[in-house]
Amino acid sequence: MTDPFGADSLRAATLLAWSSSPTRLREDAATESDLVRGGYRDRVLTELAQNAADAAARAGVPGRLDVRIGPDGLHVANVGAPLDESGVQALSALRVSGKTEGVGRFGVGFTAVLAIGDEVEVRSSSGSIAFSAARTRAEIGLAGIAEPESGVPTLRLVWPTDARPASGFDTEVVIAPRPGVDLDEVLATMRAEAADLLLELPALQSVRIGDDEFVRVERDLGGGLTEVTVGDRVWWQFTAPSARWLVPVSDGSVRPVADDVLRAPTRTDEALTLPALVVASADLQPDRRRVLPGAAIAHLADGYAEFVASLPESQRTALVPLPGFAAGAVDEQLRDAVLRELVDHPWLPGANGDLLRPRDASVLPGSTPELTDVLTDAVPGLVRPELSGRGDARALAAVGVHRIGLARLAELLAGQDRAAEWWGRLYEALTPLVVDALAVEELAAIPVPLADGRTVTGPRTVVLGEGIGGAGVDWVRLVHPAAADPLLARLGATQVGALDVLSDPALRERIDALWDGEGDADELAAAVLPLVADAAAGPLPGWLGGLPLPDRFGELQAADELLLPGAPLADVLVPESPFGTVADRVVEVHGAETLRALGVGWGFAVLRAELPTGPDHDLDDESDWWATLSDDPELLVAVRDLDLVDPDRWPDALTLLASDTETATLLADRDGYSAWWLRRHARVGGVPLSALRSPDDPTFEGLLDPLDHPHAAALSGALAAGRIERTETAELLLDRLADPQRAPAPAVIARTHRLLAEATAAGVLDLEALSPPTRVRAISGVVVDAADAIVLDRAWTVGVVPADRLVVGDLASAGALADLLDVAPASEAVRGEVLGAGRAAEWAREPGAVLASVSARRALPAGEVVVHDALTVRLSGAVRGDAAVPWWVDDSGRTHVDAGRLDPGVAGAW
Incomplete structure (x- = not known):
């Protein structure tokens, strides 16, 4: 059996150390037990994957890890640099790692395999070794060393073996499971870890767990962003100077992480609440589960703003840590660092296309693309409208973006010099944001451009007039037509029409000032007359007729003292009337109808005054008419300039009055000024109208002549009434009754006597101004001396007083009639x-x-x-x-x- 790594020597040295120091054996046993039960519990795949990643990195090949269940246990194979002598030494030393680069190379983390079994082989193409708790126990017994109570350390004694790794792999770890370990459950747990390991260990390209293979695929998205796909899961990855940041993606949108842990590079126990996964190098405790106390963490946030800036604009705020309780000290430090990074670096998309630092940025909640487009160059640092909704509000607040309310917006716009069209687009774009009374109040100071070129503060001080405009309309604060948006009315602007603008007292002051030599009459006329054309359907204030206009000689005269060329009124006025003729050029520009509405004469002009308080309207004999009123009228409407009619032209003047609907209406108002004046002063054929009756009125038929005029019916209010209203009328009737040339019917005689008596009884007549007639009309129709006449005041005397002497009216008012005529009543004259x-x-x-x-x-x-x-x-x-x-x-x-x-x-x- 070959021993390329000196396994026998290592084993002999360890046994000698244990023999020399039984305490060392107990320490090794306790350390291994602590690592298995503590720091490296449930980290089998993680630790073996780290070794595989390091091996692949050292060999410069794409890492592959294969996990399967064989007849002899769990097999974990990988490609890359094979086992070497330093690696064997690290595996058997417990406290030593052969790490020179990468994340770890057969260090103490290998202890994790003991969670599955204590019979382990490491088969490599360069040589293989084995660890065995049973063989270690036997060696201790042969050496006469007492076994510790905690058991023997499995990974301290190493044996050489001739086993080879699986075909296609450079290294393979085989773990024989101890009784009670279900390898199928182990593989199920590993499957759940596989995708995360491929994210954490970029040297690994694939991991196969049983029949399931997990492959990491990367695609460059540009701007430093990489798309990482493992199966059907997708992340966007950004590599910063000190860390890699990843965020899950679904359907093209980021899905921020709710809770995770620091990955250094594999998962630790340091809980994080950042919205993205962070994979970085950090100073960890030996079990690689916790960060060493006092270790530097804040630098890991460097470049996080660049990561956020690489994302689509509408999704960037999703990567801002929202306010909340930190999961621990490490989380608190890293969150603070990330927020500082975001606050101080540009990543927010600005409305003008620039990237903004949050501390320099502003957001208008609820802003729309239209509103943002208008405000881009008016409000510095404004973010894109896509970030102005409620969903982004907390994130923007977390990084200190200044929130602009409507009131603040109004302040920022104050003093800005903008075209009226710009303001109009602004008001239209602001409309969706004005949803309640508070919004209305906040915009109370927004600037408003006026038609005269000024810009004023606050819609409540201005008026809106559809179709009303022009630089000359400066006596009211009229909104410029290009800015006259309906929003201004909601903000307090008053909606007015042309008539409202023409009725403004400030215009009256302007007109008065023109007569004092202040201002330009042509400019004011050019502003007023188009408004008159718009308001012609409504009654204009009478004082508006004082507007100066040029006559045909170029001299200024009040409009209501001018006539249109060819005006029929000119034909009925006295030669010395003060009326001039308006200049032809004014008629050509503004039209005859507009000038007539203003007061330039064609026919008779009509004066209107609301709530008049006295006879101060420059009407002839106005005080006398006013004395006939019991109370001030609510509206005074009167025909002007009746006193300027040529006495010989009254028939034509009456035709002119009756032919005009407006003046004809006034002629029918018997108590009005116009009819009153005509009764007193107008004459036809030398006879006052008050002495003439309407042809269809039989009240005084035979006594008063009918008016011979085509419009007599329309003039009824200006003719004698069916009652006696004046002493002069009574005097005329008494004269006509005494005139033997007239032949009134008995009914007319009796009716006239009754009306005379009623007027006397009512105090209408001034009896001192009346002389009793010397002759009176009897009921028979004959005229008799008053001394021979008798007034019927007792019904039973009818049969005894001759009809030629009997003056009949009404029994109820016979006494008043007797007094008026100075004729004895029958009750006194007959016994x-x-x-x-x-x-x-x-x-x-x-x-x-x-x-x-x-x-x-x-x-x-x-x-x-x-x-x-x-x-x-x-x-x-x-x-x-x-x-x-x-x-x-x-x-x-x-x-x-x-x-x-x-x-x-x-x-x-x-």
């Missing part, structure tokens, strides 16, 4: 004495009275009545003689009736 006694009765007991009541459908009078077979009254006063009458009321108030004349008419008089 009557009932002749004959008659018989006293009750109305309800007189059949004739009942029949009359039923026929007339009137209630039967209550109380007493005196019935006469023939009722005769002896008259005195203005009428004398005896007269037969159907009924009479004597001075005591008793009613007398003629029994034969109880007809419905009499009953109705009761």
Whole structure:
């Protein structure tokens, strides 16, 4: 038997040492036992794989490891550098390793094989050796050495053997299992470790466990990133100066590790909570399970930021350690170092395409690609929008990325000089982030560009006007049209229309200032008139007519003191009217309709004033009209410049007024200023309108002439009413009643007397200004001297006063009529004495009275009545003689009736 490694000499030397020092034997036995039960428990495949990786590295060949179950035990074969003398010495020395490079070469880790059995062979192409607990025990007995209580050390005595490794392999370890060891279970455990070992030991290319082969395939992804595949598992690997970093990948996305251990290079017991696997060299305790106290660890993080930067941009934050409790001291040191590495080095994708250091970076939570694109050159250090969601927030916070809220964004934008179009894109892009009242409040100070070129702070101070723009609109804080996004309304901007802008008091001040020589009238007109065109459908404030416009001579006049060329109003005004004609160029640019809406005349202009408080609107006789009101009107609407009509052109002026819908409406408002003024001042054929009636109004037919005008019906409010409203009207009617040339019908006479009496009773008429007429109209239609007339104020006197003397109105107001006409009432002018006694009765007991009541459908009078077979009254006063009458009321108030004349008419008089 050959002994190329001097195994016999090594065994003899060890036995001599044990014989010389039994304590040494016990120490070796205890050390081996501790290693098997402690540091190298469950590490058989790991330790043999490390030896295989080292052998392959030394030979410069791809490592292969084969594990199978043979008839004589567990076989673990590998390729690479074969067993040598230093390796044999290390295997039998327990405390010595033959390591010169790599991760280990047959050192104390080989003790792990004893977890399976204590009969072990190491077969190599350069020579083979064997270890045996049984043979060691026999040798000790032959040498007369007492066996320790803990048993004999299996790996201290080595024997040469002629066994050869399996074909195709350079070294093979064969372990005969002790009773109770299930090799199938051992292989199942090893299968679970195989993939990790191929990651940890790059010198190994494949591991076969029974019939299952695990092969590591690498693919260069560029940028220092390598894809490592073992079976159906994939990792992305990055080699940094002091460590290799790997992260699992599924479907092209990284899957951060939740919990792992430090791999130095194989798994230790140092738990880590980093999101990636780390494989590195570290100073470990002899059992290679723990890092030596005080060993340097932080340098392992060097280059981690480059690893993260090599990943796709959207996946980088997944490799940031999130806040949490460290799994131990090593984990705490390494986490801190990784975070420092990430904070201080560029790896975050910036919105402008650069890589950013987190400490220099900012993130706007919830940002979109559109918003980020707008803000790229406005907010320095802004990260890509893909990293602005909730999923990345904790990672970015962990590395100190500055979180920009909406309020901070508004501060950063303050003072920036940007085009209005840029602001418009910003507001549109910000809209998805404004989801509640808090967001609205945070953006309260965001800058807003105005139409006049200024940029102001805060949407709440500006107004939005669709279609409203232009540099000249500077009396309101109007948002520039290119920036007028709906978001501004949500942030507090006021939505306005052209009418709102034109009604702003600041514009009125600007117009007033123009008349004081301040400002450019042409510029203001150029800004105002397009707005007037947009707002023409609504009523404009009256003061807007004061806008200066050039007339045909180039002189400035208020718009409402100008007429359009060819305006029909010019034909009805007095020659000396103050109206000029607006310049043709203004009409060409802005159009006649716009100028008319502003107040430039075509027909009569209309003044509008909301909530007026007094007669201060420059209307003719406005104070007199105001005195007719019981209270201030909510809205004053009146036709202007009626006092400028040529007296001879009123028919045409009335046609102009009635033909315009707006002014025609005012003519129908009898109590309004316009109709009131026309009644007082307008004349047709020399007759005031108040003395003319509408052709379809019969109230004063025969007394007042109808207006002979095509639009008479539309002018009803400006004509005489169906009532008497003025002393002048009463005076006219009294004159017409006394005019024998007029022939009013009896009904008109009675109605006119009634209306005169009611006006007198109501205090409408100034009786001191009226002279009592010398002649009055009787109900018969004849005109009689007032001294001979009698006003009917008692119904029973109708039959005794001649119709040619009887002035009839209404019994209820007869007294007022008598006072107005200075005519005696019948109750004073006529006395009557009932002749004959008659018989006293009750109305309800007189059949004739009942029949009359039923026929007339009137209630039967209550109380007493005196019935006469023939009722005769002896008259005195203005009428004398005896007269037969159907009924009479004597001075005591008793009613007398003629029994034969109880007809419905009499009953109705009761």
